[in-house]
Amino acid sequence: MVGTRGxxxxxxxxxxxxxxxxxxxxxxxxxxxxxxxxxxxxxxxxERASADADIWVRxxxxxxxxxxxxxxxxxxxxxxQNTSSLVAHSITIVHGSWxxxxxxxxxxxxxxxxxxxxxxxxxxxxxxxTQAGVEVFIPDRAGAVLISALHALRTPVQTxxxxxxxxxxxxxxxxMSEAERRDIVDLAIETGAVDTAxxxxxxxxxxxxxxxxxxxxxxxxxxxxxVAADGVVGAQAxxxxxxxxxxxxxxxxxxxxxPSERDFRIDHPEVTPGRGPLLRARFARLGRGIRQVPAxxxxxxxxxxxxxxxxxxxxxx
Amino acid sequence: MNPTQASGLAYVAHDDxxxxxxxxxxxxxxxxxxxxxxxxxxxxxxxxxxxxxxxxDELVEATGAEREVVARDTRDFLATLRGLGLVEDTQHAxxxxx
Numbered sequence: 156m157v158g159t160r161g162x163x164x165x166x167x168x169x170x171x172x173x174x175x176x177x178x179x180x181x182x183x184x185x186x187x188x189x190x191x192x193x194x195x196x197x198x199x200x201x202e203r204a205s206a207d208a209d210i211w212v213r214x215x216x217x218x219x220x221x222x223x224x225x226x227x228x229x230x231x232x233x234x235x236q237n238t239s240s241l242v243a244h245s246i247t248i249v250h251g252s253w254x255x256x257x258x259x260x261x262x263x264x265x266x267x268x269x270x271x272x273x274x275x276x277x278x279x280x281x282x283x284x285t286q287a288g289v290e291v292f293i294p295d296r297a298g299a300v301l302i303s304a305l306h307a308l309r310t311p312v313q314t315x316x317x318x319x320x321x322x323x324x325x326x327x328x329x330x331m332s333e334a335e336r337r338d339i340v341d342l343a344i345e346t347g348a349v350d351t352a353x354x355x356x357x358x359x360x361x362x363x364x365x366x367x368x369x370x371x372x373x374x375x376x377x378x379x380x381x382v383a384a385d386g387v388v389g390a391q392a393x394x395x396x397x398x399x400x401x402x403x404x405x406x407x408x409x410x411x412x413x414p415s416e417r418d419f420r421i422d423h424p425e426v427t428p429g430r431g432p433l434l435r436a437r438f439a440r441l442g443r444g445i446r447q448v449p450a451x452x453x454x455x456x457x458x459x460x461x462x463x464x465x466x467x468x469x470x471x472x
Numbered sequence: 473m474n475p476t477q478a479s480g481l482a483y484v485a486h487d488d489x490x491x492x493x494x495x496x497x498x499x500x501x502x503x504x505x506x507x508x509x510x511x512x513x514x515x516x517x518x519x520x521x522x523x524x525x526x527x528x529d530e531l532v533e534a535t536g537a538e539r540e541v542v543a544r545d546t547r548d549f550l551a552t553l554r555g556l557g558l559v560e561d562t563q564h565a566x567x568x569x570x
Contacts (some may be wrong), residue, residue, distance in 0.1 A: 166504075174495065228502040
């Protein structure tokens with residue numbers, strides 16, 4: 156009598172948030188549901204089905220939460236060496252019977268404060284929402300606004316949807332009281348997001364501290380280079396390689412340009428078996444990389460000048 | 473003894489189906505159940521206030537199906553749900569006749 160209807164992704168995401176909250180509570184871990192569910196709850200984006208559930212875990216609790224998920228059949232998604240080096244803020248957990256993934260974050264890009272401190276600041280301001288009948292912790296509205304802004308600013312070229320959501324965020328915040336807008340800025344200052352989120356914060360009509368000059372905070376320089384390069388993969392890869400010791404950079408750069416067949420096929424599962432399709436796909440990827448060079452150079456120029464890109468605000472994306 | 477939905481379940485309810493995740497037994501039952509059709513109709517009536525017979529009566533009245541068939545399906549489904557730990561039996565008195 157159990158139905159044959161498939162599990163809808165929207166239902167799955169709600170259930171996964173309930174699952175995450177339940178498992179975290181069992182081991183005394185602290186988690187916040189972020190992005191989709193939380194943004195919709197706070198009226199920061201229109202309702203749409205998310206492809207995954209994003210859960211931010213207090214860094215010391217990460218292993219306990221992932222271990223709990225593994226007990227329930229969830230496993231870390233196989234990823235290439237390049238993906239591992241580019242994604243330094245979360246891991247993706249999957250389960251063969253579920254249509255959605257779980258992105259388990261231990262930090263969130265753009266918050267440049269110490270990861271544990273940033274989480275604790277957001278945790279202290281937490282609210283609750285109900286997902287699949289279970290109480291789930293989420294950031295408060297100011298926290299959710301900052302997360303949404305940073306998410307949209309970080310990779311503007313990935314999807315025009317980010318630009319649309321960013322404009323909606325600006326419109327929603329324009330309706331807020333001055334106290335609410337000032338609170339968002341204060342939170343950004345406290346969590347190290349005032350420079351990274353500056354293009355958004357400037358729309359709030361609240362005085363901001365002077366921008367941090369280039370060369371003071373390497374993480375901020377990386378952010379500026381990435382954002383001004385529209386978040387293209389080439390810029391991300393270059394930034395990741397620069398984090399390495401000088402003697403490891405040549406091998407890392409070569410691996411970015413010409414990854415192993417295993418890694419290439421993990422990142423490009425659409426490539427059919429055989430050497431011919433593989434070679435064609437490799438050269439197509441190289442071509443895309445070469446076309447990204449102007450954006451990468453622009454990003455590096457902006458970072459050297461200490462400028463945080465604002466083209467998304469101008470509707471250029 | 474009235475059947476009632478077990479405590480601690482996660483669920484997403486719609487007009488014509490419900491998705492239920494057995495959080496208390498999540499290690500063994502790792503994915504959710506989707507109840508639709510007759511399963512949904514029975515599940516929706518398992519609230520601790522109705523006896524099994526009352527659930528059957530309501531379903532017969534709502535669908536016009538043969539009581540014997542509805543009673544058998546309801547009994548089998550409840551047995552499955554009890555086995556999965558999705559349903560427990562409570563001591564609540566049945567609702568007075570309306």
